Amino acid sequence: MNGCTVAAPGSVANLVCGFDVLGLCLSAPADLMDFRILDEPKLIIKSADGYPLPENPAENTAGAPIIEMMKELDNTIGFEITIHKKIKPGSGIGSSAASAAGAVVGVNHLLGNKFTKEQLIEFAMFGEKVASGVKHADNIAPVVYGGVTLIRSVAPLDIIPLKSPNLHVTIVHPQIEVRTADARAILRRDVSLKSAIRQWGNVGGLVAGILMEDNALIGRSLQDEIIEPVRSILIPGFKDVKLKCIAAGALGGGISGSGPSIFMLSETEEIAKNVEKVMQDEFTKLGIDYYTYVTFINKEGAKVINEF
Amino acid sequence: MNGCTVAAPGSVANLVCGFDVLGLCLSAPADLMDFRILDEPKLIIKSADGYPLPENPAENTAGAPIIEMMKELDNTIGFEITIHKKIKPGSGIGSSAASAAGAVVGVNHLLGNKFTKEQLIEFAMFGEKVASGVKHADNIAPVVYGGVTLIRSVAPLDIIPLKSPNLHVTIVHPQIEVRTADARAILRRDVSLKSAIRQWGNVGGLVAGILMEDNALIGRSLQDEIIEPVRSILIPGFKDVKLKCIAAGALGGGISGSGPSIFMLSETEEIAKNVEKVMQDEFTKLGIDYYTYVTFINKEGAKVINEF
Numbered sequence: 175m176n177g178c179t180v181a182a183p184g185s186v187a188n189l190v191c192g193f194d195v196l197g198l199c200l201s202a203p204a205d206l207m208d209f210r211i212l213d214e215p216k217l218i219i220k221s222a223d224g225y226p227l228p229e230n231p232a233e234n235t236a237g238a239p240i241i242e243m244m245k246e247l248d249n250t251i252g253f254e255i256t257i258h259k260k261i262k263p264g265s266g267i268g269s270s271a272a273s274a275a276g277a278v279v280g281v282n283h284l285l286g287n288k289f290t291k292e293q294l295i296e297f298a299m300f301g302e303k304v305a306s307g308v309k310h311a312d313n314i315a316p317v318v319y320g321g322v323t324l325i326r327s328v329a330p331l332d333i334i335p336l337k338s339p340n341l342h343v344t345i346v347h348p349q350i351e352v353r354t355a356d357a358r359a360i361l362r363r364d365v366s367l368k369s370a371i372r373q374w375g376n377v378g379g380l381v382a383g384i385l386m387e388d389n390a391l392i393g394r395s396l397q398d399e400i401i402e403p404v405r406s407i408l409i410p411g412f413k414d415v416k417l418k419c420i421a422a423g424a425l426g427g428g429i430s431g432s433g434p435s436i437f438m439l440s441e442t443e444e445i446a447k448n449v450e451k452v453m454q455d456e457f458t459k460l461g462i463d464y465y466t467y468v469t470f471i472n473k474e475g476a477k478v479i480n481e482f
Numbered sequence: 483m484n485g486c487t488v489a490a491p492g493s494v495a496n497l498v499c500g501f502d503v504l505g506l507c508l509s510a511p512a513d514l515m516d517f518r519i520l521d522e523p524k525l526i527i528k529s530a531d532g533y534p535l536p537e538n539p540a541e542n543t544a545g546a547p548i549i550e551m552m553k554e555l556d557n558t559i560g561f562e563i564t565i566h567k568k569i570k571p572g573s574g575i576g577s578s579a580a581s582a583a584g585a586v587v588g589v590n591h592l593l594g595n596k597f598t599k600e601q602l603i604e605f606a607m608f609g610e611k612v613a614s615g616v617k618h619a620d621n622i623a624p625v626v627y628g629g630v631t632l633i634r635s636v637a638p639l640d641i642i643p644l645k646s647p648n649l650h651v652t653i654v655h656p657q658i659e660v661r662t663a664d665a666r667a668i669l670r671r672d673v674s675l676k677s678a679i680r681q682w683g684n685v686g687g688l689v690a691g692i693l694m695e696d697n698a699l700i701g702r703s704l705q706d707e708i709i710e711p712v713r714s715i716l717i718p719g720f721k722d723v724k725l726k727c728i729a730a731g732a733l734g735g736g737i738s739g740s741g742p743s744i745f746m747l748s749e750t751e752e753i754a755k756n757v758e759k760v761m762q763d764e765f766t767k768l769g770i771d772y773y774t775y776v777t778f779i780n781k782e783g784a785k786v787i788n789e790f
Contacts, residue, residue, distance in 0.1 A: 195683040326687035326703060327680070334690050334699065364672040367708070372635070374682040375503040378689045379634035382642050385693040391642065395634060400675070 177210040178283050179480035182276025183472055184261045185268035186343070186437050187312035190396045190428040191376035195325050199316040199472040200343060205272045206258040207236070209280040216252035217241060225259040235270045235301040236277035243281060243289070243297045253281055262465075265347045266431035271313030272476070274301025279318065279476040291318050295333060306354055313431065320475030322384050336384050338473040339392065339439075341425070342446035346415070346453035347435040349463040352408045357432035360408070365400050373400050389425060389441055396426030396439070409434050415456045422448045443468070485518040486591050487788035490584025491780055492569045493576035494651070494745050495620035498704045498736040499684035503633050505576075507624040507780040508651060513580045514566040515544070517588040524560035525549060533567040543578045543609040544585035551589060551597070551605045561589055570773075573655045574739035579621030580784070582609025587626065587784040599626050603641060614662055621739065628783030630692050644692050646781035647700065647747075649733070650754035654723070654761035655743040657771040660716045665740035668716070673708050681708055697733060697749055704734030704747070717742050723764045730756045751776070 183204035189196035212218070219237045221227040231237025236255055244252070255277060261269040278294040289297070295318050299309040311333060315323040321338030325331075365373075379395030382388070406412040406429060419438045420426060423445040427438035436453070440446040450466045457464040491512035497504035520526070527545045529535040539545025544563055552560070563585060569577040586602040597605070603626050607617040619641060623631040629646030633639075673681075687703030690696070714720040714737060727746045728734060731753040735746035744761070748754040758774045765772040 192682070192686065194679045195686055324683070324686045324690060326683045326690075326699075332687070332702060334687060334694075336690060361675060363675055365675050365678050367669060367671055367673050370673055370678040370681065370708070371502045373678065374500070374685040375632070375634045377682040378500065378503055378632045378685045379640070379642060381686045381689045382632060382634075382644060382693060385690060386642075391634075394640060400678070 175284070175481045177208060177482045178280055178478050180207045180209065180276045180280040180283070180476055181205075181479050182207055182272040182279070182476045183317060184272055185313040185316045186430045187268065188401065188429065188431055189322070189380070190398045190402070190426065191373050191380060192324075193398065193401045194312060195377065196322065196380065197312045197316040198322045199320050199475050200267065200345075200469050201472040202467055202469040203260045205260050205276055207273075207276045207280055208256040209284055210254040211284055212252035212254055214252050215244065215249045217244065218254040220254065220256045222256050222258040227257060227259075233304060235273040235305045238300040238304045239274050239278050239297040240281055242300045243278060247285075253284070255280070262347065264351060266352070266429070266433045266435040267345060267347070268313035268317065268431065270302060270305035271298070271317050274298040275314045275317035276476045277301065280478070283478045292333065294318050296331065317476050320473045321471065324381060336381065337387070338471050339384055339387065339389070340471075341389070342440045342443050342468065342470045344419070344424070344438045344440065344446045344449040344453065345430060345435050345467040345469070346450075346457060347465045348409065348457050350410070350434050352433040354432045357405055357408065360404055361401065362404065369399050373398065392439070393425035396428065398428055402428050405429055405433060409436065410462060411456050411460045412436065415453055418452045418456065419449045422452045424449045483592070483789045485516060485790045486588060486786050488515045488517065488584045488588040488591070488784055489513075489787050490515055490580040490587070490784045491625060492580055493621040493624045494738045495576065496709065496737065496739055497630070497688070498706045498710070498734065499681050499688060501706065501709045502620060503685065504630065504688065505620045505624040506630045507628050507783050508575065508653075508777050509780040510775055510777040511568045513568050513584055515581070515584045515588055516564040517592055518562040519592055520560035520562055522560050523552065523557045525552065526560075526562040528562065528564045530564050530566040535565060535567075541612060543613045544581040546608040546612045547582050547586050547605040548589055550608045551586060555593075561592070563588070570655065572659060574660070574737070574741045574743040575653060575655070576621035576625065576739065578610060578613035579606070579625050582606040583622045583625035584784045585609065588786070591786045600641065602626050604639065625784050628781045629779065632689060644689065645695070646779050647692055647695065647697070648779075649697070650748045650751050650776065650778045652727070652732070652746045652748065652754045652757040652761065653738060653743050653775040653777070654765060655773045656717065656765050658718070658742050660741040662740045665713055665716060668712055669709065670712065677707050681706065700747070701733035704736065706736055710736050713737055713741060717744065718770060719764050719768045720744065723761060726760045726764065727757045730760045732757045
């Protein structure tokens with residue numbers, strides 16, 4: 175084997191009440207990444223489809239993690255990574271995490287799975303640092319583990335892979351720009367203890383619902399009275415879209431990452447498609463272009479789909 | 483059957499990070515309560531051991547819930563309840579909840595389990611209102627269900643019985659007074675978003691640890707940086723006791739309810755007894771009288787132990 179191809183999917187971080195701690199892996203969209211072993215300690219990152227990527231690997235979301243990883247290897251081999259970028263940056267569904275996590279999963283495969291998933295996440299976080307200035311694992315963890323992951327603690331990093339609920343996900347990506355920095359800046363520094371208690375009650379309920387496979391409990395727990403009321407003002411139509419999606423049968427949902435995408439969880443594909451229709455109607459009415467995806471929670475995460 | 487006896491155990495509310503949402507049921511200490519059916523719609527509450535109880539059932543923690551329950555019955559029968567009070571009021575281990583939950587469990591048994599556990603909790607909360615002015619279910623829920631319970635939401639009431647970890651509990655009740663009202667009053671109204679996020683990460687971790695039977699995760703998640711730093715100043719020696727108990731092998735622990743009792747969870751009875759020794763030494767050194775208990779998490783909750 176000289177190379178492999180990895181499907182590196184999108185992800186939803188900030189799972190409603192689980193701001194900064196809960197995320198899930200999507201089945202689609204996914205970047206495709208080709209990996210090839212080089213016989214010298216070099217790292218080459220290429221874009222397959224003209225999408226402009228920084229050529230310097232240290233400035234590239236896929237490259238920075240591999241630079242860190244290569245520090246742990248003897249200086250004899252290198253890698254060429256060709257990225258078919260399918261997940262739009264700035265969408266809020268983990269475009270940079272897909273590249274970073276996909277990169278470490280692919281190279282690790284070529285190395286005979288030398289590193290643990292925890293180590294892969296540590297490497298991949300260097301990609302998030304390149305992308306946003308912050309080494310966070312909210313999107314990387316679900317892409318590496320699949321399913322839903324809990325980040326109990328950032329320092330020290332403590333990631334708990336939960337389970338992968340059999341739920342369908344509908345996503346709408348309205349074509350507006352929400353800068354992560356702005357989405358961070360508008361958050362209040364302090365929250366009322368009362369709201370915080372309701373929030374951690376819901377986080378407990380959501381984790382319990384996932385582990386007990388209780389979809390109704392998952393739905394009841396998908397409430398966020400701290401982040402969503404503030405951030406949703408950056409997304410036109412958010413409140414109406416959400417209410418109408420739930421009326422159409424979705425268990426619940428909210429802002430994906432820091433937006434502008436909105437995600438909804440549903441128990442059946444039929445409901446997930448009805449929810450898509452609701453999203454399309456609403457953003458058409460608002461005169462805002464959009465992409466929609468109907469997919470499901472990805473049990474496996476970033477995955478080697480071919481060897482060559 | 484004309485009557486029965488119920489063992490109504492203590493409980494630990496405010497399970498470290500799970501302030502206001504997580505509680506567990508203890509195996510000991512427990513109140514003993516005798517129930518007898520009367521052939522007229524009357525309610526009599528008696529103290530078996532000279533412990534002064536309000537004679538008016540409406541002002542009594544065990545009486546108020548039964549008054550509510552009797553509103554749902556036809557007006558033909560009544561009950562006499564004799565309470566052997568073993569759990570000291572003001573200890574922070576759910577003395578009033580034991581009486582309230584024990585009362586509804588006993589009367590419900592005499593009624594052929596007419597009411598669901600959820601209904602029993604709703605009735606029993608009237609007892610907490612008598613005791614503290616607030617209808618809360620933090621202690622009642624674990625006593626009615628057994629094990630560990632999550633109160634996801636108070637309005638509407640949404641209680642999730644989790645599991646009963648096979649863990650031992652050591653409790654020290656220092657003989658000092660911490661008034662619940664004072665313990666409430668010193669809490670800050672606002673908390674930083676950063677702390678709140680760490681707290682709900684730990685709540686997620688604690689719920690996951692319980693449901694995944696991962697004791698190490700339970701231990702890592704038993705952290706509270708919001709309530710404990712404030713309330714522990716009301717309990718002399720708290721910080722030292724906690725550190726030394728963990729050094730002695732406890733997974734973790736904290737203030738039980740609003741104090742002054744301190745609880746610690748351990749994986750073995752041997753560790754739980756070593757932890758007791760640490761607690762005894764510390765409070766002896768401080769010149770503060772105390773009671774200690776070495777017990778375990780109670781899977782069954784309040785339980786009928788005799789019929790007559």
